[in-house]
Each structure stands twice: as C-alpha cells, then as structure tokens.
Amino acid sequence: MRLRTSPAILHGPAGIAQPWGRRLLAAAAAAFVFWPGGAALAQSPCSGFAPGADRPVRNLAYQAPTSDLPRSVHLLDLWPGAAPLPAPLVVFVHGGTWMHGGKYAGTPGQARAFRKAGYAYATVNYRLLRHGPPQEAARDIAEAVAFLRREAKGCGLDPDRIVLMGHSAGAHLAALVALDESYLEGAGVPPEAVRAVVLLDAYGLDIALHVRETGDRVYARVFGPDPAGWTAMSPVTHAASGRPPPPVLMHVDGDNSETPGQAQALAEAVRAAGGEAQIHEARGESHNSLNYGFGAEGDETTRLTLDFLAARVR
Template sequence: MKVSRTTIGAAMLATTALIASHGAWAQRAGGRLPPECRTPELRKCLTAGDNRRQCIAAAFQTLPDGCRKSVSERAAARAPLPEGAQELSFGTDPKQKVDLFRPAASTGKAPLLLFVHGGGWSIGDKRTGTSNKPGYYTGKGWAFGSTNYRLVPQATVEQQAADVAAAIALLRRQPGIDADRVVLMGHSAGAHLAALVATDPTYLKAAGVPLSAIRGVVLLDGAGYDIAAQMSQPRNPVATMYQQAFSSDPARQAALSPTSHAAAPNAANWLILPVARRADSVRQSQQLAAALRAAGNRAEVAPQPDKNHGSLNREMGEPGDPSTAVVDAFLKQL
C-alpha cells in the first residue's frame, strides 16, 4: 500500500506528541517525517488505520535515536516563549535555560514549583511537557518553573543533575520567590533527575542551595530510581536508552540511583505517582519510598489507575483530573 505524504505528516504529529509528552502545541506542529524516522516499523504503523497511534507508541522504542532527537528538536524549535513566561539562563549552553511563570496575584513571596521534563535523558524540552501546569499552579498562588538541561550524549547524567540544581539556585534568587519553599516535580527521566537532586546532596551543595529549601518532591511515573535493577530487567524495551545514559559501570549506576542515596539527608516530603499498570514503575517507586521512610522522611506512593505514561503528565492541571487532586492534597500539607 502506498503511503501518502498526508499520512506521513499525521504520523509525524503522532510521533512528535509521543516524544514531547503529548504537549498540546505538538498537535499544531507541521512538517514531514524526518529521514531518520523512515523505518520499516514506523511505515507499517502508517497503514494501521485507527490503531495508528497505538502502533506508533509500541514502535517508539525501536525508533533510531537520531529520529527521536530530530523530531524532538523540531518540536522544541516550534515552541514559542509561552505568554507570561520569563526565560532565564543559568549557564552558557543553549540548553541551560528555565522558563519562569509568576502567579497572577500575590500578597508576598510565592512558593516555587519547578518541573523537570522527561525524554530518556536524551530528548525533550522545557516547553513540551508542561501542558496546563503553568496556568493551573500560578492560579493557585505558586510560581512555576520549567527547566531544560543538557542532553545525553553531549552531556552526562551527572551534568544534567547539576543543571537542575543550578536552575533551582537561579530561581531562588528571583524577586518575589520564596527561596525556602521549593517543590520539585519531574516526569519520567525528569522524575529520576528530581529524585537524584533531592537525595544526593552533592548537586545542591555545589549550586549553593540548602537541602532544607526543597520542601517536597513529586515524581510522575519514573522507573529509574535503582538503575542497575531497571537495566537488568528482561525484555527491557529501553535498554539502549539506559545504556547510553548510565553505561555498564556498576559503581556509576549506583552513584546515579536515588535509592542508593536514600539514607539521610534527603528532602523531607515525597509523593510518588507511578502508572498502576507499569509493574516496573510501581516496584521502583515502592522501593524508593521504603528507603526514604527508613531514613525518617515522609514518602507516599499512589499508583494511578486509568493513566498511561503520557497522560499522567499531560493531564496534570486539567479540571477534574484525579491525579492533580492527589498532588493538590500533598501540596496543601506542605
């Protein structure tokens, strides 16, 4: 069956939405499928009719790394500075930037919620996974930040964690921000980075940020809290991604595993939301929470039913979203 350019364009949109955590703006992105993405697996999906989106989702991990990067970079380049956002730089690399949204009305210094995007440590952008979060949380009196970080393989995971810490340090210095009330929220690989920064004090210390400033951590469907355990899973569909990010060195894998750093000190309050149907995410979440509780921290695991990896993040901040309600209750307790 001949595949039309229109069909390829539709697949481009679907692939972009997958890679970009289903950002609403991705649905408006145009362009043809990059040459790096013209694989037999993806071309088969183009003829799958109503099952096209599910087919692309299943084929996502088989796409070449160059494809994922190409589509992600195209999508990021099309994303303009959101209305009401201020872009700030915390380094000289183009990726060392963070978007800051301030609450519409504030009678004093606002607490800060900083979002760390996902993308397998190698793709993604600060504007691809925020969806409704900026408007929702600024409407509740929070300052909201969404940060970029340098990407693998041009940078290491250690440098990514340092970038997240540097973004926190920069935002804490901004007028109107309560420097001692910071909550980290991360999705997927961003959940791993948020957890690493909030357990291993090395990164915040280097950035001049006291660990006590991190009042809470919200993790959205991460599965990389114990790197070695995750990489040893049979039929791991993301094995190549983990290998590229963490190598085969057991000592380095342990050093980059938040569970390995869960002995005190840590951020004090944790909410971990795995997708209920993802056994690896639930298992890793429960193990991290158990280690954090053993060290005297408060850590709740709330597996989310009726969600998938993308929708948990994409729907955060939507009216009536049950996962948002769980996060709201956690933030009120802080």
C-alpha cells in the same frame, strides 16, 4: 562613571541618529551600573510582569552561554508568583529518556493549576545525553534552582519553599537532585530549601534493579556499563543522607510494568531514612497522560498533588 555605547545603540538599527534622551536611556539599559563597592545592579527578569500574570517570562538563561553548547540548553520559563507573596515555587523537570525533550513538556495547564493554588512555576531545559552525562543534567537543574533563588525577590518567589517535580526520566533527575545533596550544595543551595518532591511515573529510581529485572541496554548507554555508576545515580542510594529526606509523592501508571516497582523501592528507602513517601497508582492513566493531563478539570493526579503539597509546603 563613563558609559560606553556602540554605534548601533547611538544610531539605532537603521543607522539613524536617535534623540539624546533616547541615547542615554539605551546606553543605561545596555550597561551594568557599578557602585563603588563593586556590586552590579541588574533589572529583575520579572520586571513588567504583574503578580499572577497569565503568561511566563520565557527563555531566561540560568547559566552563562558557552561556545560548546547550544544556548537553549540552559534556558527556563517562569510564571512568577501570585499573591500572597512570596509564593512557593514548583520547578518542573521534563522527561525524554535523558536524550530528548525540552521545557515545553511543562505545560501551561500545569502552570495554571499551580498558580491557581498560589504557587509560582518554572520549567527548565538541561543537558541531554548528546551534550553530557546525566550527572551534568542534574548539575544544570541545581543551577536552575540557584538562579531562581537569586531572582526570588524580584519574581515574587519564596527561596526556601521549593518543590521539585519531574516526569519520566525528568522525575529521576528531580529525585536525584533532591536526595543527593551534593548537587544542590555544589550550586550554593541549602538542601532544606527543597520542601517536597513530586514524581510522575518515574524511571531510574533504582537503576540496578531495573537492569536486573529487564536487561534493558538503554540504561547502560545512558549511565555507563559500571554498576558502581548505576548505584551513584540511583535516588534510592541517597535517600538515607544526613537529614530526613523531603516528602515524596509518586504517581505511577498502574499498567506500566516497571514504574510501580521503582516507586516502591524509593518509598521503602525514604521511609527507612525517617522520611515520608506516598504512592498513587493512577488507574486509567498512561505514562504520558500523567504529565500532559496534569491541571485538567477533575484530574485526580492534580488534586492529590495539591493536597499533598498544601500540608507540607504551603
């Protein structure tokens, strides 16, 4: 096989010729190596990261970039698994009314709390409303899960012990991907790989219920004016699929006028389908503190989450 290299590789960034040994190493690093069978070998994105390292592998592209979207849309950060390996994986989906936010909302405090308990942790970007409808955001999250499963061996992950966790609008997307099996199946992920779902003060679990109770026009902007679309995008619709839904834990702000009712609607749908759902009413917390306080010393939301997952995922 013949390796092709560019002048930048052969001469370096300043145009200075590199020694032959460096040229060969640079050329090999810049190219895929193809075996006769045609399979491409690529280095794991976690190479060089010791198991349990207290830093993430940042800005991993889980989909190929496209000319019509910013590159940042399809990036994630991953804290690889710590011993014992392979580690179950928590995938965090940020909130922001389906319009704003980014993977930074998956905080180092969250990552450290999960890693201390033996999990790997990833936080993902996805298409916001200006880049496409929420259906595309859900597809992105499913593709991120598929990417992490493909990289499982090199990153110390168990591809069949995955937790989807989200905050606010991100909790809606996490629940939708976990319960509407079409998203995971479309990405080539067996739905049973998602073992549990953790929702932090979720919006949009029953979109029609929200619109009836509040008259909120934001939802019509996000999900369109057609009530049939609201039904299709509501996680409660998909709780009764062909298999029992994964266990769901919902933390709600007790002072929020909407999210407790949304959580109750989903809990009833999950239980009616033969699944398990728990609701924790977090007194003294706020919509944002449920997310940004996660992992803090003595945080009850963190403790309850880890206890819930230990009995169902670990």
